[in-house]
Amino acid sequence: MPSTWRLPDMSVERMRRDFVRRLTVYVRVMTPKTCSWGFRVTVFVTSGFLYAVDLEGLSLPMAETLRTAQDKVERDVKILASPEERSNARGDLAMLYHAQFLLDVAEVEYTKAIEEVSLPRWHYLRGVVRMDRGGVHEAIEDFTTVIKQEPNNHLALYRLGVALAVTGDYSQARAVLLRAELHGPESPALLSALADVAIGAKNWDLAKAYLERCWRVEESGQVAYKLGLVWARLGDLKASRQWVARRSPTAPTIRDPQLLEVAELSVSPQFFVKAAKWAWERGDVDEALQAYRFAANLAPDDAVIGLGFARVLESQGRSAEAISELRRVVHE
Numbered sequence: 001m002p003s004t005w006r007l008p009d010m011s012v013e014r015m016r017r018d019f020v021r022r023l024t025v026y027v028r029v030m031t032p033k034t035c036s037w038g039f040r041v042t043v044f045v046t047s048g049f050l051y052a053v054d055l056e057g058l059s060l061p062m063a064e065t066l067r068t069a070q071d072k073v074e075r076d077v078k079i080l081a082s083p084e085e086r087s088n089a090r091g092d093l094a095m096l097y098h099a100q101f102l103l104d105v106a107e108v109e110y111t112k113a114i115e116e117v118s119l120p121r122w123h124y125l126r127g128v129v130r131m132d133r134g135g136v137h138e139a140i141e142d143f144t145t146v147i148k149q150e151p152n153n154h155l156a157l158y159r160l161g162v163a164l165a166v167t168g169d170y171s172q173a174r175a176v177l178l179r180a181e182l183h184g185p186e187s188p189a190l191l192s193a194l195a196d197v198a199i200g201a202k203n204w205d206l207a208k209a210y211l212e213r214c215w216r217v218e219e220s221g222q223v224a225y226k227l228g229l230v231w232a233r234l235g236d237l238k239a240s241r242q243w244v245a246r247r248s249p250t251a252p253t254i255r256d257p258q259l260l261e262v263a264e265l266s267v268s269p270q271f272f273v274k275a276a277k278w279a280w281e282r283g284d285v286d287e288a289l290q291a292y293r294f295a296a297n298l299a300p301d302d303a304v305i306g307l308g309f310a311r312v313l314e315s316q317g318r319s320a321e322a323i324s325e326l327r328r329v330v331h332e
Contacts, residue, residue, distance in 0.1 A: 188217050310326045
């Protein structure tokens with residue numbers, strides 16, 4: 001193990017203790033403004049427990065990077081002047097947790113961001129997290145809030161329509177999804193959602209029409225399976241079998257720039273580059289070097305990361321290592 005590795009008392013257990021302390025403060029101080037005691041107790045017990053379980057599966061470097069990010073935000077929000085800046089700091093942290101599928105903690109941090117300023121961006125992402133966690137009605141509230149602020153946001157309209165369909169409100173779901181279709185580009189996922197609503201309303205001809213449109217835009221195994229089911233309902237068992245034979249887990253797609261931003265913060269070289277920059281800003285050179293080393297190992301062909309790593313090494317007088325890294329980048 002490199003001599004630069006220094007993580008005194010920076011274990012997953014340390015992260016868990018820190019988080020439970022912060023969550024306790026959040027439950028006792030922040031949530032009384034808007035939540036019942038029953039909800040506060042539920043948030044405290046379930047969020048703390050799930051967070052601890054999820055962190056068990058993280059590598060030590062990942063767990064430490066998340067702890068470092070949390071500590072940085074806690075320091076920054078004390079000195080940031082505007083609510084918008086504090087909201088963005090909280091929201092960016094929530095995206096980091098979201099990217100690692102720590103959805104319970106991500107929801108808490110998105111909520112803190114919203115408490116600073118009710119920005120559509122954070123309501124949208126919290127709605128996505130809530131849907132993924134099964135909180136359909138809470139997600140509907142978030143997506144509705146986004147649409148009140150941005151009436152033509154086709155992604156929020158799409159997700160609201162999907163959530164309404166889950167509740168069985170097919171009429172309202174269809175109306176919202178048609179608005180999404182009006183304001184956004186043609187999307188296989190949107191067409192598939194409209195087909196789902198038609199299936200829920202037992203309008204088999206309309207469902208078939210949407211699914212066939214969806215297939216023409218993008219061939220998807222899930223759409224093939226739905227077409228098989230619809231053809232069976234329409235009485236054509238031969239067509240049904242042909243479509244079912246083409247089924248696969250492949251889902252219809254939709255372009256979602258905000259979720260792409262979240263995905264870019266997953267376990268990736270960029271994640272560790274960001275961690276290196278944070279460590280450098282607070283003067284922890286060893287940790288910055290370690291994070292850069294992880295990034296370079298994950299993306300050995302990335303010249304930008306290699307050059308950044310070499311610059312940090314050179315700034316610390318480690319010229320031989322810097323030259324070695326530059327040679328590695330050039331040769332690869």
